Amino acid sequence: MPTANKEDHSVSSSDSRRHHALSPMVSLARAVLIHGPIQRGELLRRLQLTPPTLTRLSKPLLDSGVIVEAGETFSGTVGRPAKPLDIPRNPRRFLGVKLTSETAFGVVSDQRARAFAWGDRALPSHDVSVVVDAIAELFAELNHDGTEAIAGVGVTVGGRVLNNRVVDSVRFLEWTSVDLGGALEERLGVPVTVENDLIALIEGEHWFGLGRNMRDFAVITIGAGVGYGLVWDDVVIRTEATGIELGGHLPLEPGGPRCFRGHYGCATAMLTVESIRNQAREVTGEELQYEQILEGARQGDPALKEIVDRAARALGRYIALAANLAMVHEVLLAGEGTGVLDVARDEVMRVLAEERDPDARPISLVVDETGFGIWAKGAAAVAIQTSFDRSIAGL
Ligand SMILES: [Zn+2]
Numbered sequence: 448m449p450t451a452n453k454e455d456h457s458v459s460s461s462d463s464r465r466h467h468a469l470s471p472m473v474s475l476a477r478a479v480l481i482h483g484p485i486q487r488g489e490l491l492r493r494l495q496l497t498p499p500t501l502t503r504l505s506k507p508l509l510d511s512g513v514i515v516e517a518g519e520t521f522s523g524t525v526g527r528p529a530k531p532l533d534i535p536r537n538p539r540r541f542l543g544v545k546l547t548s549e550t551a552f553g554v555v556s557d558q559r560a561r562a563f564a565w566g567d568r569a570l571p572s573h574d575v576s577v578v579v580d581a582i583a584e585l586f587a588e589l590n591h592d593g594t595e596a597i598a599g600v601g602v603t604v605g606g607r608v609l610n611n612r613v614v615d616s617v618r619f620l621e622w623t624s625v626d627l628g629g630a631l632e633e634r635l636g637v638p639v640t641v642e643n644d645l646i647a648l649i650e651g652e653h654w655f656g657l658g659r660n661m662r663d664f665a666v667i668t669i670g671a672g673v674g675y676g677l678v679w680d681d682v683v684i685r686t687e688a689t690g691i692e693l694g695g696h697l698p699l700e701p702g703g704p705r706c707f708r709g710h711y712g713c714a715t716a717m718l719t720v721e722s723i724r725n726q727a728r729e730v731t732g733e734e735l736q737y738e739q740i741l742e743g744a745r746q747g748d749p750a751l752k753e754i755v756d757r758a759a760r761a762l763g764r765y766i767a768l769a770a771n772l773a774m775v776h777e778v779l780l781a782g783e784g785t786g787v788l789d790v791a792r793d794e795v796m797r798v799l800a801e802e803r804d805p806d807a808r809p810i811s812l813v814v815d816e817t818g819f820g821i822w823a824k825g826a827a828a829v830a831i832q833t834s835f836d837r838s839i840a841g842l
Contacts, residue, residue, distance in 0.1 A: 471496070472504045476513055476839050480559070481659050483533035484517040490532065505532065507842045534558065538595040541834070543827025544582055544602045545644060546570075547671070548619040551578065553585040554823035555597065558831055560655035562824055564589050573620045579630050586635055599637055601830030602627060603644035603822065605672065607690035611640045611833070616690075640833040643690040644822055645674040648781060649683050651821070651828030657779055657813045664777035665769040667694070669762075669784030670819065671721065673714040677773055697768065699761040717761035720784045726754045741786045759791035763798025766810065776808040781815040782822075788814055 469477070474494055479485060482493070491501055508514045516530035537558070545552045548570070555564040566588050568581040582602065590597050604627075606617030612628035614620075631639040642650075649666050652658040658666075662681050668674035675694025677684045696706065696713040703712025704726055716722050720737045727733070727740045730750040735743070743751035766778050780788065788795055799810060815821055 471500070472508065472842065473839060475501070475504050476508050477654075477835070479508075479514045479532045480534050480835060481654055483514070484531035485533070486529055486531045488529075508839070511842055513838055513842070539598045539834070540595055541827045541830040542586055542589060542597045542600045543647075543823045543825065543830060544585060544600065545822035545826050546578065546602065546604045546620070548573070551581045551585055552819070552823045553582075553589055554820065554827055555589045556824065556827040556831070558834075560651055560824055560828045560831060562820070562827070565820070565823075573622070575622070575625055575627070575630065578620070579627075579634055582631060583634050597637060599640070599830040599834045600631065600635060601640045601642065601647065601826040601828070601833075602631065603642050603647040603826040603829070605644050605690070605692075608641050608643050611642060611829075614641060638830075638833055638837070640829045642826070642829045643685075644825065645676055645692075646683060646685055646689055647825035647829045648674075648821060649676045649678060649825070650832060651825035652779055652781065652815065653678050653681075653683060654832065655828055656821075656824075657815050661777050661779075661813075663775045664779055664813075665773050665775050666779045666781065667765060667769060668782040669718050669720075669780070670782040670822075671719060673697075673718050673765075674782075675769060677775070679773075679775075694769075697765065699764050700757065703757070703761070712761070714761070714765055717758055718765070718784060718787075723754060723758060723784070723787075727751060730754070737784070737786065741790050745790050755787050755791050756794050758787045759794035760798045762787060763795040764802060766795070766812065767799050767802035770810050771803065771807075777811045777813065779813045779815065781817070783819040785814055785816070 478490060478493055487501060491498065512535060514532050515535045517533040539558050541556050543554050543556065550570060551568045553566045554562045556562045566585050568585050570578060570581055586597065604614055604617045605619060607615040609615050612626060614622050614625045614627050616623050628639045628641045645668060648668060652666065658664055658678060664678050666676045672692055673695045674692060695715050696708060696710050698710065698713050699717050700712035704716045704722060705711050706713050706716035710716060723740055724735065724737060727735045740751050741755060744755035770776060770778055803810060
């Protein structure tokens with residue numbers, strides 16, 4: 448890689464929403480996008496503004512049409528009509544694409560990341576041109592039946608991404624320094640935002656998902672790997688280490704099964720879908736799907752129940768560690784491997800209670816049950832964020 452790119456290792460340095468305190472006007476616009484329709488009184492409380500300041504800040508946003516006054520409702524005790532603020536009803540659509548080693552998964556969403564169309568394309572190889580072709584095909588397929596064209600695209604990968612554009616390194620695609628955003632923008636003709644998949648998932652949860660009313664919380668994702676992230680003071684934390692999966696190999700059970708790196712009982716070995724399936728194969732000799740293993744455990748099959756219970760205890764330990772070390776009490780779980788919680792919730796909660804100081808605030812656990820689809824939704828969310836940032840950048 449050319450040395451001229453060295454300073455790019457400060458992640459997404461061009462991206463103001465992640466590195467500086469938000470201007471009050473941007474905070475206001477964002478609150479209306481996330482929570483609208485929202486009453487002015489509620490905005491005053493959320494943003495700690497005075498009424499004259501709210502009026503001053505909202506004027507350029509209303510004038511430019513970024514926000515609008517929604518239909519009149521009556522509220523409060525004085526019976527005066529109050530018009531809540533909202534974003535304009537427009538049919539703008541966004542495409543989110545999550546890349547795995549074998550497939551590009553796409554979802555089309557509205558401007559609040561509500562998904563309404565899905566598609567996927569196999570990746571016959573990892574050549575950049577093959578991946579770009581697959582995404583362009585998805586774009587064409589999902590674009591053709593709507594009345595409005597797709598206004599922006601988000602693409603996510605399990606690896607390090609620079610400036611929302613260049614894939615710096617992704618092990619599973621064997622890519623280094625690939626300008627995926629540039630190649631796709633040229634091909635598709637709309638803005639493209641490339642992002643680390645874990646960060647995108649957290650951004651999506653924070654703006655449009657179960658984290659939209661939470662300021663400080665940890666996120667644990669379970670699927671092909673185990674991911675860990677943090678939202679602190681309403682900002683998704685990102686550093687140079689984002690995308691290296693530092694939370695994936697935390698030791699959770701001495702003497703547990705072994706991960707591909709050789710750790711015994713690390714988070715990957717205890718919790719990933721593949722590891723659970725491997726453990727089940729070893730004891731049953733059968734090739735069981737993750738859901739079949741959970742169902743077997745639910746019905747009391749002793750061998751499968753032991754595997755799931757062990758995963759549940761490890762998960763309880765992970766959640767407690769995350770909350771204790773990050774000093775948060777809210778933890779959000781997402782991904783296709785959170786099913787152990789449905790089957791063995793008592794085990795998770797028992798270990799969680801054991802490993803949390805009784806003087807500490809009890810942990811509030813929130814589980815997103817979207818499953819694998821949450822990854823593509825996160826990709827759509829970062830496309831929406833880019834579009835939103837651009838719409839208010841000149842105000
Ligand atoms: Zn490991």
